[in-house]
Amino acid sequence: TLLFSDRYGRIYSYDIDVIINNKENEPLVPTFLLGHLSIITQYIIHKYKNIEYIISSDINSTLRRSYLKQPYVINTFYLGSKIPITDMIIIDREDVGGNQSQPIIISGGFNHTLILWNWELGNILQEFTLDDVDIQQYHFVRRILYHPLNQEIYVLFTPSKKIYILQLIDDHEHILRLKDTIIHENEIQDMFFINEHQELLIIDENNVQLPQFY
Numbered sequence: 001t002l003l004f005s006d007r008y009g010r011i012y013s014y015d016i017d018v019i020i021n022n023k024e025n026e027p028l029v030p031t032f033l034l035g036h037l038s039i040i041t042q043y044i045i046h047k048y049k050n051i052e053y054i055i056s057s058d059i060n061s062t063l064r065r066s067y068l069k070q071p072y073v074i075n076t077f078y079l080g081s082k083i084p085i086t087d088m089i090i091i092d093r094e095d096v097g098g099n100q101s102q103p104i105i106i107s108g109g110f111n112h113t114l115i116l117w118n119w120e121l122g123n124i125l126q127e128f129t130l131d132d133v134d135i136q137q138y139h140f141v142r143r144i145l146y147h148p149l150n151q152e153i154y155v156l157f158t159p160s161k162k163i164y165i166l167q168l169i170d171d172h173e174h175i176l177r178l179k180d181t182i183i184h185e186n187e188i189q190d191m192f193f194i195n196e197h198q199e200l201l202i203i204d205e206n207n208v209q210l211p212q213f214y
Helices: 016-020
Strands: 002-005 010-014 031-035 040-048 051-058 063-067 074-077 085-094 100-109 113-118 124-129 140-147 152-158 162-170 174-183 188-194 199-204
Touching (some): 002 040, 010 016, 010 040, 031 051, 040 085, 040 100, 051 085, 085 140, 124 174, 140 188, 152 188, 162 188
Antiparallel strands (some): 010 031, 040 051, 051 063, 063 074, 085 100, 113 124, 152 162
């Protein structure tokens, strides 16, 4: 399934098989899934306990979780963010027996603070503020990534030459803390993890075609 959103706050889907088999290039009608009251900034499909959910956010600070098969049914609202949400990640976790336990949602937006959300209840577990003189008021979270091998969270603000590496301390309570910082020579446009080694791909303002690895 291919998902996309429009500027009116609506998310649609296309069946990939229908697209591939459309040999005559006939106009395809997408399936409407759900709608927000403002522009959607991010949406993620996540499977938990054999149920697929779609988690979506918008510029009005709304963050919510719906059933993918019944997206008009909102399962949980995540209330408490006071700023537009620009990116988020979902981290899977396991209990001591190796079974899947409740995931953690981490979101960021138009300030220096990341929010950890309780998956089931929708309340805030922690608000983590990055105190750095290089982060200005006009900076916002461009990208949040999770490195599953190192269990680290990478945060990029825009505009910035820095990437902040955080750790999630998953003891009796969930706590984010700053572990390290990558300082790049040029202003960073975006970042991704690629290949089986989860290497960090950095795209900067002067080197879009030949990005650097860390």
